[in-house]
């Protein structure tokens with residue numbers, strides 16, 4: 001039988017006198033439940049408890065690869081569905097569980113045969129998975145729920161609402177809790193596992209962002225959360241987006257004012273002035289003495305010693321260069337090696353823990369798209385030259401996977417809410433003020449103060465609405481191909497068709513009375529066009545921001561995907577769709593809404609939340625429309 005790291009440190013804890021925690025742990029270990037740290041927190045990688053198998057979630061391929069770790073070879077790639085994010089082994093490695101963020105399903109398959117045995121439909125966007133042995137726990141990003149699935153029956157046992165945009169998840173045997181992170185705020189929640197009731201919460205600073213994972217250090221009573229800060233008032237690359245690992249005290253700490261703390265460890269100053277970007281995941285070795293953090297922007301990692309010290313917490317032992325866009329890291333159960341997923345190389349690198357020497361590289365799958373798309377995606381994710389001069393930031397820091405970062409940035413032209421890139425191939429021109437008409441115009445952003453890169457184009461750049469910049473640089477064209485590739489997912493609010501409320505809202509939306517469809521027209525609910533003169537509208541929203549330099553006319557934004565893209569309007573002033581229709585439209589300049597009763601406002605908002613309820617691309621094609629860019 002495998003050496004059980006948990007047993008060894010459980011016995012060490014008896015010496016430390018933490019009796020209760022020890023008893024709990026011993027119970028878990030004896031019951032044959034959790035036997036390795038690896039299955040207790042979310043990751044794109046999973047290692048089976050016997051150390052023989054590695055499972056890899058291939059987000060871009062819609063598949064999971066099973067790797068035989070002894071021969072270091074991929075033995076099987078199992079097609080599962082759109083956007084697999086988190087994987088786990090259950091039933092002693094006999095089954096693999098995967099969350100499909102795009103397909104809204106949690107799928108079980110047999111490791112040995114690759115046979116899919118169960119597909120559980122869930123409300124929307126499952127992301128993180130972890131297990132205590134008997135149950136699998138999952139985060140649903142929208143509307144922010146925790147789900148419990150019974151492993152033996154493969155049935156959903158319980159669902160609880162926790163907070164918006166949940167991603168990270170970890171089980172702690174020490175206090176029998178589930179820890180969760182909110183993606184766009186970094187807030188950490190703790191729930192009692194037995195009752196699934198909230199027992200604690202650790203809010204982040206207001207700039208905290210993109211917290212997609214959490215790992216628990218049982219012995220020290222700590223949790224580690226990789227995340228960034230989006231510092232929306234900083235227009236220059238330096239310090240605009242900064243990398244952190246937050247250390248959360250999961251138990252009260254004696255002698256501190258609140259009895260507990262949350263400490264953000266800045267990863268851009270933990271070793272001198274060596275800057276890293278976009279921390280994606282962290283992993284703890286089974287003996288919990290080593291913590292590895294991978295940085296998806298600068299393509300490197302920190303191998304850190306976990307200090308027994310509440311002040312410094314982590315100390316970098318080694319910095320290593322990785323491949324393209326490292327997104328995941330996991331240890332073997334005996335701790336002798338660890339695995340890193342270089343997502344845009346479609347490879348896993350194997351490292352020896354003691355020496356941090358690379359032992360092997362394993363191909364896990366093939367790029368599912370063209371070389372041009374791959375180049376564009378690498379450029380979008382990198383914080384290195386030629387895109388970025390000073391390493392802090394990448395396009396993906398604000399547009400992760402094409403989704404918005406939920407922030408309103410103080411740009412030189414005024415306050416600007418980050419837009420979703422979904423469906424953009426059909427909704428050019430670009431930006432709230434339509435000051436750009438092709439993604440190639442972002443060469444200006446690349447060379448500008450925000451990114452300070454060498455750039456992708458030799459020579460002079462044409463202004464945003466001037467002569468085209470497309471066709472001048474293969475790399476810049478590749479960046480455009482990737483940026484324009486994001487599809488619009490269907491709204492979870494209309495899975496069973498439009499609700500009665502949404503149908504009433506639809507009638508209001510298309511009525512001559514409200515006038516909504518005069519501007520929000522066609523399958524993408526926008527009248528945007530690249531033909532001159534551009535169609536811009538003053539809908540009475542341009543006066544509130546004293547820093548505004550381009551308003552008060554704006555390009556009509558698409559209304560597809562609103563259910564997950566708040567806050568709203570160019571300046572992010574509307575926290576809800578209802579606000580757009582009521583308090584922020586006092587003079588009926590933005591459609592005619594003042595006559596609507598509260599229940600009619602609710603119906604209209606419900607319709608907006610249900611968009612899209614049919615595939616907009618199919619609808620556009622059948623109406624004979626073509627995308628602005630292919």
Ligand code: HEC
Nearest residue numbers: 393394395398409416417418419424430431432433442445
């Ligand atoms: C600091 C955060 C940040 C970074 C970094 C960033 N963006 Fe943006 N992006 C924004 C904001 C804010 C907007 C809205 C700006 C506006 O409308 O003027 C935006 C808008 C866009 C849009 C317009 C979408 C639409 O539907 O009109 C595109 C395309 C885009 N960004 C691509 C990129 C690319 C490519 C990069 C990297 C070269 C990049 N962005 C880097 C924050 C960022």
Ligand code: HEC
Nearest residue numbers: 514515516519537541554555556557568569570590591592
């Ligand atoms: C005259 C053209 C026009 C009409 C009519 C119109 N809109 Fe808009 N809509 C716009 C423009 C332009 C914006 C962007 C304004 C801004 O950001 O300040 C916008 C923004 C929005 C937004 C915010 C989108 C986001 O991503 O933040 C929503 C929601 C919206 N409109 C819904 C409606 C509804 C519902 C109606 C009917 C009651 C309506 N609009 C009528 C042009 C129009």
